[in-house]
Amino acid sequence: MTATQPDVTVIIGAYEAMPYLIECLASVEAQTIDPTRIEVIAVDDGSTDGTGAFLEEFAARAPMPVAVIRQENSGGPSGPRNVGLSKAAGRYVFFLDADDRLGPEALERMVAMAERNGTDVVLGRIEGVNRTAPKSMWGKTVDRTDVFSSNIKFTLSAQKLFRRELLDRHGMRFDESLWTGEDALFTMEAYLRADGVSVIADYTCYYLVGRDDGKHVTKSGGYALRFDSARALMNLIAEHVPAGERRDTLMVRPFLITLLPQFGPKYLKDGEEVRRRKFELAEPLTDAYWTRGVARRLKVHERLRLQLVALQRPELLLPVVEFVKAKKQPAALLEKKGRRLYLAYPHFRDAAAGLPDEVYLAAPREARAFPGYREGGADSFLRRAVRKMRRVLASREVRAAA
Structure with missing residues (x-):
């Protein structure tokens, strides 16, 4: 790692995100990780509600480097995420939706988890605010697992910590031809290619916020x-x-x-x-x-x-x-x-x-x-057979000891 390379790049794709963006950025500013260890790349995807101007105001006062990119509307979240990913310098990347927010210790805990276990993807506990969130994978914190032996396949949203080297090595980007489920495709591929996945279940890292106007990407489209x-x-x-x-x-x-x-x-x-x-x-x-x-x-x-x-x-x-x-x-x-x-x-x-x-x-x-x-x-037959075999072996050991 070079002296100037951040640990994590937070990529925020934003479209018509006001007023939710206010709390989103406040949660980034409140992170307990040292501001010098993170960078923010925010992509305003053609908003008309003041989103771009608010991002630039935040960039001017934020304690960490913030790059704001303004572009014409791409029609979905994949384009802004890919733009941000192409500019990212961090060893890890985290995709934060502009109407959601982070727990204060989220980035610090997730980076530490990845470093400690050498894993390529880290899932931080997600909690819904006025909307449902996945639940089955948060039973306990797991240092290292995979997609076959856990329930992580039931959370395929992009709000995870990804090792950037993994993404770059395989040329992974979001599929801009898909209008829904693009994050599921990206995250499943990351799970399948990853050298281990970690799960943080004892701390809420991410708050999935339900918008009053009901404009969630997961609900749109035919x-x-x-x-x-x-x-x-x-x-x-x-x-x-x-x-x-x-x-x-x-x-x-x-x-x-x-x-x-x-x-x-x-x-x-x-x-x-x-x-x-x-x-x-x-x-x-x-x-x-x-x-x-x-x-x-x-x-x-x-x-x-x-x-x-x-x-x-x-x-x-x-x-x-x-x-x-x-x-x-x-x-x-x-x-x-x-x-x-x-x-x-x-x-x-x-x-x-x-x-x-x-x-x-x-x-x-x-x-x-x-x-x-x-x-x-x-299954029960096999279990009974195993128990019988253990009793036989134990009996033989007792006789041998006598």
Whole structure:
């Protein structure tokens, strides 16, 4: 590291960000890390509400170097982020959205975590303010993990600390052709290429702020863009991970988070033409990537809907979506001495529908909530065999000692 190289470059893409930008920049100024260790690159993406002027005012008084770039509107967050990335000098980069804010110790903690563990990506705990935030990956702080053995695949927003050398080595940039899900593509690639990922769960590093006007990028755009996003992410995963269990583990994310909502309650409001088009857009994705390995990792109602999409059975999907939207509880059927639990959603054991029982078979994590269920099957058999072998070995050791 040279004497003048900052530890971290904070890249802020801003469009019509007032008044949220005020607190955003205040959170940067309040960072406990030494101001000489950071730089800020702020890109005003054609704002007309005073965003650019406020950024320049901040640059004039901030304790750390701040570069302000003003450009015509690019239409999305990818362009400004790429501009900032091309100018970054820090050993790490952090992408901060202009309507969000950092916890005071965020950058100091994340840089220290990366340095201590030699990891290429650091996730800092995210908390929602007037909007939801991902939760499943914040169970505990983890010095080193990867995308296969943790829940980090369920937070693919760009608000992470990335080692810049990793990004430059692989020429990684945000895909400006995508109008939604561009950050998921970038972050998943970083996870897959990273030499380790760290998770900070015991301190809120990032506050994801809900705007009063509801203008969140994740909520904008038509349904076809969601299929574009799912396709891009699935293709990326397939490019980096051979078919099998590890790929299936990752494919759960685009199927569950991006594709399935298109066949949820909003599907009931869609016209016939939109419904038909959704099935058309889904067909090549399910043909290529919907597997039994993905299916068994989902809850029954999730698996059932996606199975019907994969089978191109729209006439069967509608009553299932209506059942789920009404929050009805399916009948639970225990078989095999309580070791198999079937959830009788619509079409269960309906000869005309012809769906196999396994579509309705609850995975252990879902079945445990039902009285009378006894966890069984191959996994339990193997556990019993291991316990028996340990007892035999222990008995032999006792006899040998005697």
